[in-house]
Amino acid sequence: MTTEDFRPEKKITTFYPPQRVLMGPGPSDTHSRVLAAMARPTLGHLDPVFSEMMDEIKGLLRYSFQTNNMMTFSVSGPGSVGMEMCFVNMIVPGDKVVVCRNGVFGGRMIENVERHGGVAVVVDDDWGKPVDPQKVEDTLKQNPDAKILAFVHAETSTGALSDAKTLCEIARRYDCLTIADTVTSLGGSPIYVDEWGIDAIYSGSQKCLSCPPGLSPVSFSERVTDLVKNRQDKVHSWFMDLNQLLGYWGSSTRTYHHTAPTNALYALHESLVMLAEEGLEHAWARHERNHHALKAGFATMGMSFLVDEQYRLPQLNSVYVPEGVNEAEVRSRLLKEYSLEIGAGLGAFAGKVWRFGLMGSSSKVENVLFCLNALECVLSDLGLKVERGAAASAAHQYYAANPMS
Numbered sequence: 001m002t003t004e005d006f007r008p009e010k011k012i013t014t015f016y017p018p019q020r021v022l023m024g025p026g027p028s029d030t031h032s033r034v035l036a037a038m039a040r041p042t043l044g045h046l047d048p049v050f051s052e053m054m055d056e057i058k059g060l061l062r063y064s065f066q067t068n069n070m071m072t073f074s075v076s077g078p079g080s081v082g083m084e085m086c087f088v089n090m091i092v093p094g095d096k097v098v099v100c101r102n103g104v105f106g107g108r109m110i111e112n113v114e115r116h117g118g119v120a121v122v123v124d125d126d127w128g129k130p131v132d133p134q135k136v137e138d139t140l141k142q143n144p145d146a147k148i149l150a151f152v153h154a155e156t157s158t159g160a161l162s163d164a165k166t167l168c169e170i171a172r173r174y175d176c177l178t179i180a181d182t183v184t185s186l187g188g189s190p191i192y193v194d195e196w197g198i199d200a201i202y203s204g205s206q207k208c209l210s211c212p213p214g215l216s217p218v219s220f221s222e223r224v225t226d227l228v229k230n231r232q233d234k235v236h237s238w239f240m241d242l243n244q245l246l247g248y249w250g251s252s253t254r255t256y257h258h259t260a261p262t263n264a265l266y267a268l269h270e271s272l273v274m275l276a277e278e279g280l281e282h283a284w285a286r287h288e289r290n291h292h293a294l295k296a297g298f299a300t301m302g303m304s305f306l307v308d309e310q311y312r313l314p315q316l317n318s319v320y321v322p323e324g325v326n327e328a329e330v331r332s333r334l335l336k337e338y339s340l341e342i343g344a345g346l347g348a349f350a351g352k353v354w355r356f357g358l359m360g361s362s363s364k365v366e367n368v369l370f371c372l373n374a375l376e377c378v379l380s381d382l383g384l385k386v387e388r389g390a391a392a393s394a395a396h397q398y399y400a401a402n403p404m405s
C-alpha cells in the first residue's frame with residue numbers, strides 16, 4: 001500500500017448516492033417498494049419462511065416467462081452468469097452451436113461457446129438489424145450436426161428485437177435446442193417460453209424488472225434438464241451445475257448449495273409481485289406507449305432512430321446524435337445538471353447514437369417529459385435550433401390521443 005492510497009485526512013463515512021433518473025441501457029430506476037423490500041431483516045437461507053418466498057418467486061417467474069417449466073428460478077449473479085449457466089450446462093465439448101450475432105451480446109455468446117469447448121457457427125447480421133431467420137435456416141441446413149441455436153431476443157447494444165418465435169420454430173425443425181437472451185425483454189416485451197418452445201432462457205434483474213443488478217432469472221425445459229442429467233461428463237462449473245442447483249431451488253427439502261442473496265431476492269420477489277399486479281400485457285403496453293411518446297418528442301428535434309420501426313424495442317431507443325453535436329458532452333451535462341443518465345452508442349455506433357432506456361419503472365410519463373425537456377435545454381444551450389417546449393408538447397399529444405386502457 002502506498003501512502004497515496006492511505007489518506008487518513010479523508011475520513012470515510014456513510015455513502016449517500018445521488019438520486020438519479022436512470023434512462024440508459026440498464027440499470028433502470030428501482031421502485032421504492034423494491035428498495036423497501038431489500039431493507040427488511042435478513043433470514044437464514046434455509047429458513048422455512050425464506051423457502052416459501054423462494055417458491056413464490058418460482059411461481060411469479062413462471063408467470064413472467066409464461067412457462068410451466070419446473071426449473072425456473074433465479075441465479076445468484078448478474079445476467080452474464082445466467083448466460084454462462086445456459087452454455088456451460090448445455091454444451092458438451094465438441095458440440096456445434098449456431099450463434100446469431102447482431103450486436104454486442106451475440107458476440108459474448110460466441111465467447112461462451114468457445115470457452116466451454118463448443119464449436120461456434122456464426123450467423124452475422126448488421127448491428128441495428130434483427131436476426132434474419134432465413135440465414136439461420138440456411139446455416140442449420142448446412143450444419144445438420146448442430147446441437148443448439150443461440151440468439152439474443154432484445155439486443156440492448158442497438159435496440160433491435162428479433163423474432164424469437166420463428167427462430168425457435170426453425171430450430172425445432174432441425175432438432176436443435178434453443179438458448180434465448182431476454183435480459184432486456186423480460187417484463188418489457190412479449191415472451192411466451194412454452195408457446196414458442198424456448199429451451200433455455202435467461203434474463204436480468206436490473207432492466208425491465210427494475211430491481212437492483214445482481215440476479216438472473218432463468219428457465220429450462222425438460223429437454224434441457226434431461227440432457228444435463230444424462231451427461232457423461234460433469235458440468236464444467238461447480239457453481240452453475242444445474243444438477244446441484246436442483247437440490248436447492250428444485251425440491252421442497254432444501255439442501256445447502258450456496259448462501260442465497262436473501263435481501264436481493266426480497267427485492268426480486270417484490271418487483272415480480274408488482275409486475276403480476278400490473279399484468280404482463282399491461283406492462284408491455286405501457287412500454288410501447290412511452291416509447292411512442294418519446295419518439296414523437298424526438299421527431300420535433302429532427303432525431304431519427306437507428307432501428308427500422310417494425311423491429312424497434314420500446315424499452316431501448318437508439319437515436320442518431322444531431323449533426324455537429326458532441327454526444328459525450330450532452331450526456332455529461334444531462335448527468336451533472338439534470339441527474340439524468342442516458343447511454344452512449346457502442347461499437348461502430350460509438351459517438352453516433354444515444355441509447356435512451358425506458359425500462360421497467362423508468363418507463364413512465366414523467367420520465368419521458370422530463371427527458372425531452374432536459375435534452376431540449378441542453379441542445380439549445382449548445383446552439384442547436386430547437387423550439388423550446390415542442391418535444392414535450394408532441395409527447396403529450398401522443399399521450400392524450402392514446403390513453404392507457
Ligand SMILES: *Cc1c(COP(=O)(O)O)cnc(C)c1O
Nearest residue numbers: 078079080105154156183184204
Ligand atoms: C445487460 C445485458 C446482459 C448482461 O447482463 P449483466 O447483468 O450486465 O451481466 C446480457 N444480455 C443483454 C441483452 C443485456 O442487455
